[in-house]
Amino acid sequence: MRTDHKIILDFIEPKSKVLDLGCGDGTLLSLLFQKKSCRGTGIEIDEKAIYECMAKGLTVSHGDIDTGLADYSDKRFDYVILNESLQQVLHPKKVILESLRVGKKIIVGIPNFCHVRARFQIFFQGRVPVTKELPFQWYDTPNLRFLSLKDFRYFCRNNAITILHEKGIIGQKTICCRPNLFAHTGLYLLEKQT
Amino acid sequence: MTPLDLNNIETQYFTFAHPPDELILESKETLGPITLAYETYGELNKNKSNAILVFHALTGDANAAGYHTGAKKPGWWDAMIGPGKAFDTNKYFVICSNVLGSCKGTTGPTSMSPKTGKPFGLSFPVVTIQDMVAAQKCLIDHLGIKKLLSVAGGSMGGLQALKWAVIYPDYVASTIAIATNTRHTAQQIALHEVARQAIMSDPDWQNGDYYGKSIPARGLALSRMIGHITYMSEQSMEEKFGRKLIGKERLGFDFSHDFEVESYLKYRADNFVQRFDANSYLYLSKSLDYFDLAEDADLKTVFSKARCSFLVISFTSDWLYPSYQSKQMVKALKANDLDVSDIEINTNYGHDAFLVEVEGQSKLISHFLDRISKEITYA
Numbered sequence: 389m390r391t392d393h394k395i396i397l398d399f400i401e402p403k404s405k406v407l408d409l410g411c412g413d414g415t416l417l418s419l420l421f422q423k424k425s426c427r428g429t430g431i432e433i434d435e436k437a438i439y440e441c442m443a444k445g446l447t448v449s450h451g452d453i454d455t456g457l458a459d460y461s462d463k464r465f466d467y468v469i470l471n472e473s474l475q476q477v478l479h480p481k482k483v484i485l486e487s488l489r490v491g492k493k494i495i496v497g498i499p500n501f502c503h504v505r506a507r508f509q510i511f512f513q514g515r516v517p518v519t520k521e522l523p524f525q526w527y528d529t530p531n532l533r534f535l536s537l538k539d540f541r542y543f544c545r546n547n548a549i550t551i552l553h554e555k556g557i558i559g560q561k562t563i564c565c566r567p568n569l570f571a572h573t574g575l576y577l578l579e580k581q582t
Numbered sequence: 583m584t585p586l587d588l589n590n591i592e593t594q595y596f597t598f599a600h601p602p603d604e605l606i607l608e609s610k611e612t613l614g615p616i617t618l619a620y621e622t623y624g625e626l627n628k629n630k631s632n633a634i635l636v637f638h639a640l641t642g643d644a645n646a647a648g649y650h651t652g653a654k655k656p657g658w659w660d661a662m663i664g665p666g667k668a669f670d671t672n673k674y675f676v677i678c679s680n681v682l683g684s685c686k687g688t689t690g691p692t693s694m695s696p697k698t699g700k701p702f703g704l705s706f707p708v709v710t711i712q713d714m715v716a717a718q719k720c721l722i723d724h725l726g727i728k729k730l731l732s733v734a735g736g737s738m739g740g741l742q743a744l745k746w747a748v749i750y751p752d753y754v755a756s757t758i759a760i761a762t763n764t765r766h767t768a769q770q771i772a773l774h775e776v777a778r779q780a781i782m783s784d785p786d787w788q789n790g791d792y793y794g795k796s797i798p799a800r801g802l803a804l805s806r807m808i809g810h811i812t813y814m815s816e817q818s819m820e821e822k823f824g825r826k827l828i829g830k831e832r833l834g835f836d837f838s839h840d841f842e843v844e845s846y847l848k849y850r851a852d853n854f855v856q857r858f859d860a861n862s863y864l865y866l867s868k869s870l871d872y873f874d875l876a877e878d879a880d881l882k883t884v885f886s887k888a889r890c891s892f893l894v895i896s897f898t899s900d901w902l903y904p905s906y907q908s909k910q911m912v913k914a915l916k917a918n919d920l921d922v923s924d925i926e927i928n929t930n931y932g933h934d935a936f937l938v939e940v941e942g943q944s945k946l947i948s949h950f951l952d953r954i955s956k957e958i959t960y961a
Contacts, residue, residue, distance in 0.1 A: 429921075429922075429923075435925065435926070435927065435928055438923075438925045438946075439942065439945050439946065442923065442945065442946050442949040442950060443945065443949050445949065445952065445953040445956070446923075447891075447921050447922070447923050448923050449912065449916075449922065449923065449924050450924055450925040450926050451909075451924075459912070459913045459916040459917060460916060460917075461917065461919075464919065
């Protein structure tokens, strides 16, 4: 199992109702159904991925994350998951706030664009970083937003969002020490401050 | 017993609503007795939990799958219904009936009026999608089925499926709505009105009283030509015909057919005239135009009555039932916290895609039905 999926499974209480935004081929949703007895649905933009989700016996809606959330009423889901998709949405702030509206808690997974190797490339080579984890050239990247774990923490603070958990991941492992420098990705469990 | 290979399929007939217990129509008029032509494929299981009701589109019939004895062509949805197909007849008991008002064995304007002993013609009452569904419900009761595993159809068939989901929620475990919408729009009504006017302005139409005389063939052919244009997309017509000439090397500079698309429409329309009744075309197109699932309420309120799971399929190039209309439907379903999967399939085939795009739809439908069957078993 992928490390990020394992962490997300740990974040989520059994028998929860989940919405996976950008659910891809439905691997994570499927795991949540099997291992955590969750129910729920996914939203995915890629037509081919919809067929794979249906083959796994999932409920899935064909659409984009930016507009797909408006259909749901308040606190409809126990968890809304935004794993590896936030950096590709047009209006990330709106999507996060909307997710916090329809979900009691949300899980956000982001790639760390200020990983130490990326910093080296910028500083010593004077080039925009291309790493194993962020393999895209500037002209063909699907990513629209470039942020670090620290940027995301600031965002949460400024928008009255409580960080319940933060996990940094390097490869297959989680790290506790200086995640903004060493982690390739960060995973967050968040809730709206009341 | 239905053979598993779906050869030598026979249409069956069910007659009900004998006077004085006639069916009360949405128009408040009564109709009876009513005969429904229907076919079944596969075996109904012991607890009658594997039945699927499929609905045909405007000019379809009860022969959804398999071959009638001696027939060259299989049923209209044979690509999707049969052993190992999307609606797998090794697992499911599939039922299809001809709609009320049609001319393919079910009571309609071509049937004999019990009052006059002559064909109804225009004395046949105007029927609606709800009336068609009410008649189908009588058939399902007659077959002793208390819950349908699924109701499924494309185009006009989709409208019937949606109607089932909201007026008989206890009878439906899932709904598959393909290339359809929740209310006929002004553009759809306008296109139908042109088709109706084509029939009614044919001198042979005779106010619908043409049985036993010459039929309004030109009018019906013209209405079918209009229909065919709406079922295709600009891209699919361009790919199929382009500006290819027919039977000539260069333009004729007269009003005979120059282009292949012209002769194709003529050919399809002439075929259609042989197999369909003009009055039925008027009645069925009217039933579509009257369709508005929400009526005075909003869509969200209407779907609050539904309790089943949904699969909604639309097609990118369908301009007759554009996919944004399916998306509005999905929105209202989600607002009711209903279990809904939806997909917009990328295709050039236009509205026809619901019959042509077999591979993708087969995967979606077979997996969807697998899940629904499991949920029913464990419930």
